[in-house]
Structures are given as C-alpha cells and as structure tokens.
Amino acid sequence: MEGLIGQKVRLSPADKEKHFENALRWMNDPEVTRWTMMGDMPITRVAEEEFFDRMLKPNDTEILFAIETLDGQHIGFSGIHQIDWRHGVATTGSIIGEKSYWRHGFGSEAARLRTNYAFDVLGLRMLLSSAFSDNTGSLKMLKKAGYAEVGRMPKRYWKRGAYRDMILLVVDRDSRVP
Numbered sequence: 109m110e111g112l113i114g115q116k117v118r119l120s121p122a123d124k125e126k127h128f129e130n131a132l133r134w135m136n137d138p139e140v141t142r143w144t145m146m147g148d149m150p151i152t153r154v155a156e157e158e159f160f161d162r163m164l165k166p167n168d169t170e171i172l173f174a175i176e177t178l179d180g181q182h183i184g185f186s187g188i189h190q191i192d193w194r195h196g197v198a199t200t201g202s203i204i205g206e207k208s209y210w211r212h213g214f215g216s217e218a219a220r221l222r223t224n225y226a227f228d229v230l231g232l233r234m235l236l237s238s239a240f241s242d243n244t245g246s247l248k249m250l251k252k253a254g255y256a257e258v259g260r261m262p263k264r265y266w267k268r269g270a271y272r273d274m275i276l277l278v279v280d281r282d283s284r285v286p
C-alpha cells in the first residue's frame with residue numbers, strides 16, 4: 109500500500125484523476141469552508157485546477173497529500189506549504205471534506221502522520237498552522253496532534269459575518285505526538 113500509513117488513514121500523493129472532483133465539490137460546500145480561508149467566493153474548476161497544477165508539478169516547497177481511509181476512500185486533503193528549507197519551517201493545512209468522517213479521529217491522525225513525515229523524512233524542525241478562534245474542531249484537532257497555541261491576531265479576517273481572531277499554532281520535534 110502506497111503512502112504514509114496509520115491506524116485509520118493513509119496520506120497518499122494527491123492525484124488529479126483520483127482526487128480533483130472531490131476537491132472541487134468540497135471547496136464549494138459552505139459547511140466544509142465555514143472556517144477555511146478559501147471558500148467565500150465560488151471556487152471555479154479553473155481556479156481549483158490551477159491550485160492542483162501548482163501543488164502537483166515538481167517543486168520544492170509544496171506538498172499535497174490526499175487523506176484516504178485504509179480501504180481507499182478519499183476523505184480529505186493534508187498539505188505542507190511554503191517549505192522554507194533554510195529555516196526548517198513550513199505551514200500546514202487540513203481538510204476532511206467527507207463530513208460523515210468528522211470527529212472520528214481521522215484529522216488528528218492525518219496531522220500526526222504529516223508531522224512525523226515533515227520532521228523525520230524532510231528534516232524540518234517546526235510546522236506552523238493557523239485557525240479561526242471559532243474553529244473549535246480544528247483547534248482541538250491540532251492540539252491533539254501536538255500543536256500548541258503561540259499567538260492570536262485579533263479581528264484578522266472577515267469571515268461569515270464578522271471580523272474574527274486568528275490563532276497561530278506550532279508543533280516542533282519536542283511537542284509532537286509520535
């Protein structure tokens with residue numbers, strides 16, 4: 109079985125043929141994008157294709173994994189973005205788009221697998237993430253995976269009817285949950 113394999117999920121390389129249609133559907137689902145940065149404007153096929161093409165062409169700074177169950181169902185995406193090799197830092201993001209899979213531990217296991225890969229395979233030392241303070245699910249998931257809250261930017265972005273705070277989180281080699 110290809111990819112990074114855990115107890116419930118595997119992270120496999122994102123593939124346009126296998127994973128694109130789900131991405132387009134999920135990014136236009138207002139429940140899924142309730143607390144994401146993208147998703148307030150319609151995400152067109154062209155825009156999503158551009159994102160996929162940018163992530164998937166050979167490059168040194170962007171990695172996009174598909175999150176799949178161990179029996180092969182595609183349920184989300186997990187990304188390592190803006191890899192800064194000089195400083196050993198990157199920014200991560202997660203989406204479980206298949207809503208029936210929320211709150212079953214898939215997101216936090218996918219984050220743990222991603223962290224271990226980033227540190228042990230890529231040799232990075234710190235991963236950053238951010239979430240709206242209202243995004244309880246994301247904050248709990250990230251903390252369960254070893255991220256710690258290190259900052260708050262008050263009223264940073266307009267999202268769903270209000271200016272909302274962004275929470276900055278980091279995980280490093282000491283705080284990760286193996």
Ligand SMILES: CC(C)(COP(=O)(O)OP(=O)(O)OC[C@H]1O[C@@H](n2cnc3c(N)ncnc32)[C@H](O)[C@@H]1OP(=O)(O)O)[C@@H](O)C(=O)NCCC(=O)NCCS
Binds near residue numbers: 139209214246248
């Ligand atoms: C955020 C997200 C990735 C979490 O994934 P998940 O698979 O549902 O998370 P987990 O099941 O691993 O949850 C980890 C913990 O958070 C809790 N949790 C998850 N969603 C929650 C919610 N909406 N409200 C309260 N707690 C929540 C879980 O119960 C679990 O806690 P426990 O171990 O004490 O039971 C997923 O809900 C999602 O993709 N949401 C939409 C997109 C999004 O907001 N992405 C993040 C952008 S920053």
